[in-house]
Amino acid sequence: MPHIAWIGKKSPFCGNVTYGLTITEALRQRGHRVSFIHFDSGDSWPDVALPYLVKSQVYTIPSPGAQRELRDALARLQPDLVHASLTLSPLDFRLPDLCQQLGLPLVATFHPPFDAGLRHVAAGTQQLTYQLYAPALARFDRVIVFSQLQAGILERLGVPAERLAVIANGVDVNRWCPARNAPAAGAAGRGPESRDQQLDQRLGRERLFVYMGRIATEKNLEALLRAWRLVRPRGCRLVIVGDGPLRSALEPASPEPDVLWWGHEPDEATRIALLQRAEVFILPSLVEGLSLALLEAMACGAACVATDAGADGEVLEGGAGIVLRTQGVTTQLRTLLPLLRDQPVLTAELGRRARQRVLERYALTGSLSQLEGLYSALLSRRPVPERSAPGPLWGLPLA
Structure with missing residues (x-):
């Protein structure tokens, strides 16, 4: 099995962090040796910590x-191969030179969200990110993206098609599953009965509509909140799981009985339990990549509503969920929320179809097999590097 040096993030919580932790854990379970290199302060043994000046959910500024x-x-x-889950950092642009001089194959996963239609300011901003990164991505041995739409954008910006690999996000469908399919109580060893009691106390008895993700401009949570407050669907509660720069501006000073601001939830088992209780999951984003939160909600059997930003529309197309346009989200949800409230049979069927779609296309086992195939193809074409200590990397800035 090859030894993989994984460069990524472990904090603060975001989709990139979830992706890196999920994939590296699964690779280890399949027998691969994985060394995790990430930005952190102090000793993070057995990982390798890199110093940084600024680290956020979106970007990282490394120390000199x-x-x-x-x-x-x-x-x-x-290592035999380097896989960088790109952190939107100046260090990303140095990786091709560094790995070339060390004789190491270099793979990147490119996460930034997008909207192929360029329908919003947020979409234009993300397009600039793609334009900035494209010349560097063209020098990686392989660049993993999550959809053909995303690959098409990079091809138009000059990244050779042969360097792009479409490998969708994957979900562990045995872990993220409907409550009826979950392991027996006590199997996880973390007190599921106590967790259920705490959830009952906090959530109440209403039917749950859930948003899970960052609370930031591109997620367009304002549109969902406006629609909810206009409709106020009786017997239902909106649960907002996550944190971000807009939370203080969006969360009212006085509590709303039908809106629960859950906050950041670091415990995976609790996030799974929340999605298992969700009747409807709503993702109103202006731009996306391929949302892991959406796939997790689908795997848990929630009826899913998402915009056609990024690849999310592809995920739900053909009846696996309800797809909104990124323009006029409030108006669309204002019409849709009463329907979802009054038609529990519809939401149950949508949840069943969502789960089936994940089983067919987005199971983690399939994504891992594609990734292992990519690794094997790269390593089979590269000579085995000499394992002597390298000399100075002449011509490569060390700052």
Whole structure:
């Protein structure tokens, strides 16, 4: 099995963090050796910590010595391949030169959300990110994207098609599953009965509509809140799980009985339990990549409503959910919320179809097999590097 040096994030919580932790854990379970290199402060053994100046859910600014420490770590670890889950950091642009001089194949996963229609300011901003990254991505050995739409954008910006690999996000369908399919109580060893009691106390008895994700401009949560407050569907409660820069502006000073601001939830088992209780999951984003939260909600059997931003429309097309346009989300939801409230048979059927779609197209096992195939193809074409300590990387800036 090859030794993979994984460069990514472990905090703060975001889709990139979930992706990196999920994939590396699964690779280890399949027998791969994985060394995790990420931005952190202090000692993070057995991981490798890189120093940083600023780290957020969206971008990272490394310390001046981070590149030198990364080079030293790769020389010490001597991996067979480097996989960078790109963190929107200046260090991303140095990786092709660094890995080329160390003789290491380099794979990237490119996460930034997009809207192929460029229908909003947020979409235009993300397009600039793609334009900025494209020349560097063209120098990676492979760039993993989550959909053909995303690959098409990068091809138009000059990234060769042969360097792009479409591997969709995957979900562990045995872990993220409807409550009726969940392991027996006590199997996880974390007190599920106590967790259920706490959830009962906090959630109440209403039917649950859930949003889970960052509370930021591109997620368009304002549109969902406007629609909810206009409709106020009786017997229903909107649960907002997550945190972000807009929370303080959107969360009212006085509590609303039918809107629960849950906040950031670090415990995966609790997030699973929340989605298992959700009758409807709503994602009103202006831009997206391929939302892991959406796939997790689908796997848990929630009826899913999402915009056609990024690849989310592809995920739900053909009856696996309800697809909204990114323009006029409030108006669309104002019409849709009463229907979802009054038609529990419809939401149950949509939840069944959502789960089936994930089983057919987005199971983690399939994504991992594609990833392993990509690794094997790259390693089979590369000579085995000499395992002596490398000399200075002449011409490569060390700052």
